[in-house]
Amino acid sequence: MDQLNFIFTKNSFHIDEAKDSAWAELFKENKYAALYELGFKNNLKGLTPSAFYLYQLSQKFIEVLSRSPELEVAREETIIELSDDDLDYLMSMIPFAIGTEYINERWIKNNIKHLNEQFKKDMTSYKGTAQMYLQEKSQDLKAAKRIYFHLVENEEDTEFPFAFLATYATKDVENRIVHMPLKHALIEYKNDQKQLLDLLSCLNDVAQKIGLIAKFMETGDLFHPIRLTSQEAYTLLKSVPDIEASGIKCRVPNWWKKKYSSVKINVNIGEKKPSLLGFESILSAQPSLIVNGHALSKKEISELLKMEEGLGWLKGQWVEINHNKLQQLLEQMEKYDGTITLKEALTKTYISDEDNVDVDLGVQISNGKWLRETLGQLKNPSKIRNKAKPKYLKATLRPYQKNGYNWLNQMNDLGFGACLADDMGLGKTIQVISFLEKMYENNKESHVLLIVPASLLGNWSKEIDKFAPRMTYHILHGKTNILDEDCFATITTYGMALRNEYLQERVWDCLILDEAQAIKNPATKQTKAIKKIPSKMRIAMTGTPIENDLSNLWSLFDFLNKGLLGSATDFKNYTKKVQAHPEYITKLKMMVSPFILRRLKTDKSIISDLPDKMEITEHVDLSKRQIVLYRKEVEKAEDLILESEGMERRGVVLGLLTRLKQICNHPDQFIHDTNFNPKDSGKYAMLKKLCETIYEKRERVLVFTQYKEMCEPLSDYLESIFHKKGYIIHGGIPAKKRTEIVEKFNNEDEYVPYIVLSLKAAGTGLNLTAANHVIHFDRWWNPAVENQASDRAYRIGQTKEVFVHKLVSNGTIEEKINQIIESKQELAESILATGQEKWITEMDTKELLDLFRLDV
Structure with missing residues (x-):
């Protein structure tokens, strides 16, 4: 069981990765029968977080079952319903694992119902007593008496x-x-x-x-x-x-x-706003004795000490009176009187959504007015007062994006590092650009450093030009190796940040990491170099669920808010204790949640803000090899275009179009090689970036290409990303085989990560609603055909938001035609009437040469 991982789905769960073949086979054969039997095993150690949670769920069911006084009488008709306390316990123990956003009380009740059905099936055929049944399952179990x-x-x-x-x-x-x-x-x-x-x-x-x-x-x-x-x-x-x-x-x-009758110490932290903000903020700590949330006066404490031990009536309620404990609490109050820094409060897990109770010590920590309101705003950005939108921002933010913009500004005001971890496709980039434009508006002398993967340099450049055209920036990459002191924003890559130590010589006003999972390994030179760059504010952007690996979480927070999670050794020791003390997960979530803003496509509040189908243009840069080949082909064809006429000219143009599109896909498609080195294609880099995030959430994707010969190379590359083979559908796949592929792909209980489809073969008749991502690897330039392909995922039966990613190579024929289609709706309609690419051949020579020329 120690290597068994599970993915949580909307209603259930299924195996993700399994190295323990015995249990894996049992779960594959009948997952609820296996889960039911798992609950009878005692003190299982070393389970993965997802397996441990399911183990707890099953054990809770069996615990409640065995304590049911009706069991011996009702037998297989026993219906188990968890109490509110049991539900609260299982909700508080939700692990850091894939798909846990689906776990709520409804999900828990549904899976308890399945376990109940498994018990009924088992008990119906059992001839002995309930006591005998439980003893056979586990010698430690005893059936409750009646x-x-x-x-x-x-x-x-x-x-x-x-x-x-x-x-x-x-x-x-x-x-x-x-x-x-x-x-x-x-x-x-x-x-x-x-x-x-x-x-x-x-x-x-x-x-x-x-x-x-x-x-x-x-x-x-x-x-x-x-x-x-x-x-x-x-x-x-x-x-x-x-x-x-x-x-x-x-x-x-x-x-x-609920222990409401117990006298406790309540320490109220952060009643008033501190004079200086940040992790070193000095917060007041004011202790008092309370019963059920009511503070006791000195007179009432004196009365308690005079009462006989046992139960006493005070302030309209029963109070447990223990003179020895009361004296200890009075002595301990001095220990909690004074001040504490915000970092100390957080690292000691003093701060929580609700009161954090130390049962053994009888100490309860509560957040004072300022701290309660501040943390409440950070965990629910809709409560933050609206920050005025930047005057020259050329974008309309969706409601949840406005909340994200407000949250980033609030985090900056408070001096906290922020992790913007919205699901892929929800617009992290535009939220950060809005924040930066506001910073630029307030102080044009500020200096911001953005570190991004090389494949996203072009994307950031395009987005800033589009949404914040006044913002000054420069790209530090390749031969450009000198800082432009006059620019507000410097955009560079992780590789450049490692090589150029001079980035550490300035205190930046803001340091932003895109695809921040690049620093998940704290031991690498790259991570160490980036953490050395000084800055007043830090933002980490990631669409990957950072909580899937707790060591990743530590490294990220070591960058954002150093010291919050202690040293790497401290944190490792803490996570080892999680199975023995599952409540540690709850404390960890409380500690980090104010600094992570993660909105999911599954959130009802987000879904209401989104169109049913989100279309996103992903800009990619050509590799050096692609640039050389592209320019060479254009140069060869220029004279032919100038010299030819009529059908010959049309043939020259269409032939060049095909060759350039092949080069934009991958040079090896153009030269008919079988190597397909990912480094030689900008689209392969973007495909990896998108699919790594899709894989982290175990979501599913359809990848469309108009070229049958690209199906196999794409499938091979996707297999290396998803660590599992998907399927291919093209014109050569028989109808019966297609039906089998569709059934397997749509089966929730088995993870099939992708299907590569040729655009024409996938045009009609396929219902692939298990996918919520569609990637158009190359462009058909016929909106109707592309939409028809996208609708394989977005159609009746789809319960998830669908994100359509269209890959466009910067400076190429792809980008220029994409701009034409997006800006001229009447041209898009004429394409439908005349066919895919024939309209391009009708352009005059100057327009054609401008269209084909590479602008990089």
């Missing part, structure tokens, strides 16, 4: 303020499970001494441990309702663990279960 102890408040009686009743589970005349007072058992089993003794045997166990129960048995009071004093009630409440260990279920007041 008896309940009920303790309730009796507010009308001041002398006996509590009432006690023992009941048992049985069936009525209509075969329904009912709970009857214990005295009815004497009547029901008056002719069956063995059944009666078996039912009451657990009472003897309890009587040996608890004198009060022994007394009730001797007098016979146990078979009737009993009035209790507060001291008798206190004796029973303290004995609940021993009673339930004997198989008797206890129902007691909520204030005892």
Whole structure:
């Protein structure tokens, strides 16, 4: 089990990667039968986070099942419903794993229902008792007895303020499970001494441990309702663990279960805004004694110390009185009085969404007014006051993008590093450009450094030119190796950042990393070099779920907010303890959540802001080899275009178009080689960037090409990215085989990452709604044909947002024709009437030569 990984889906889960073949086969054969059996295994160690969560889910089901007093009577008809506490526990234990955004109370209940069905199937054919069944599954399990102890408040009686009743589970005349007072058992089993003794045997166990129960048995009071004093009630409440260990279920007041009756120290941190902002901010820490959220005055504390130990009535509620503990709490209050830095508060997990309770010490930490409001805004950016949009920004932000823009500005104001981790396709780039344009508007003397993958240099340049044309920037890459001191923004690559140490000599106003997973390995020279670059504000952009690997999370936060997660050794030791103390996951999430803004395509609030189909143009730069070949082909064809006429000229143009499109795809397609080195194609680099993120979320993608000969090379390359082979559909694939591929691709229980499709073969009849990404590797330049292909994913039955990525090579025929089609709708319509590329051949010679010329 230690190498078994799972992916969580909208309603269920399935195996991701499996090296443990025995358990893998069981889960593949029947995942719920395997999960049910897994829950009976004791103290499994070394599980992956996803497997450990499912193990906890199954164990919780079996725990509740075994403690159900109706089990012996209802047998296979037992229906398990988790309590609110059980649901809260499983919600708080959600791991860092793929697809956990789908886990909510509905998801948990649905999977508990499947486990219940598995139990019913198993128990229906079992001939023995429920006790025997559980013992065969695990010797440590005991079925709960059929008896309940009920303790309730009796507010009308001041002398006996509590009432006690023992009941048992049985069936009525209509075969329904009912709970009857214990005295009815004497009547029901008056002719069956063995059944009666078996039912009451657990009472003897309890009587040996608890004198009060022994007394009730001797007098016979146990078979009737009993009035209790507060001291008798206190004796029973303290004995609940021993009673339930004997198989008797206890129902007691909520204030005892939730420990509301306990006196605790509350430390209120950050009531007022500190004078200086940042991780070294000095926050006030003010301790007080509280009961159920109410602060106690000195007079009330004095009253408690005078009361008899047990249960006392104070401020309209019952309070547990323990003089020794109360004295200890009073002594500890001095320890918490004073100040604390924000970093110290966070690293000690003082700060949380709700009160963070240390049960053993009786210490509760709460956020003061300023800190509570600030963290609330960071975790819910819609609460942040709107920042005025930059005056010269040429973009309309969607509502969630406005929230992201506001959040980045707030993080900058507070002096915190920020991780913008929205799903791919939701527009991280435009949010950051909006933030930078605002920074530029406020102070044109500021200096910002953007570090991006080389394949995205062109994309950033195009986006800034389009949305923030006034912003000054320069690209530091290749032979351009000197900083332009007059420019607001410097855009460079990870490789250049490693080689050019002079970037470390200036304190930048903002340092931004795109595709920040590039620094996930803290040991590499590249990561170390980038972390040395000083800056006032840091932003990490990533569409990859950073939480999938906790070591990645540490490295990212070591860049953003150094020291927040401690040293690498401290953090490694912390994560090792997660299985023994699952609540550590909750604390970790609380600690990092204010600094990560991650909106998902599955969020209802985001879906409402999005069109049904998002179309994104991905700009890519040609490789050096592509540039040489492209220019050479254009030069060879120029004279032919000038000299030819009519059909000959049309043939020359169409032939050149085909060759240039092949070069834009990959030089080896053009020269008919089989090597297809990824480094020789800008599109291969972009394809890797997109598909790595798709793989991290185990989403599925359709990759379209108009060239059948590109299907195999693309499939081979995608297999290296997804670590798993997908499928190919082109004109040579028989109809029956296509149907089989579609069924396998749409099967939620098996991950098929991709299908490569030739555009014409995939035009009609295929329903591939498991995919929520479509990539047009090359362009057909016929919007109707491209849309028809995209609609293989976006059609009836699609429950996810579909993102259509169109790859366009910068400075080439692809970009120029794309601009023409986007800017002239009437031309796009004429294309539909005249056919794919014939309209290009009708251009005059000057227009043609300008169209073909490479502008890089």
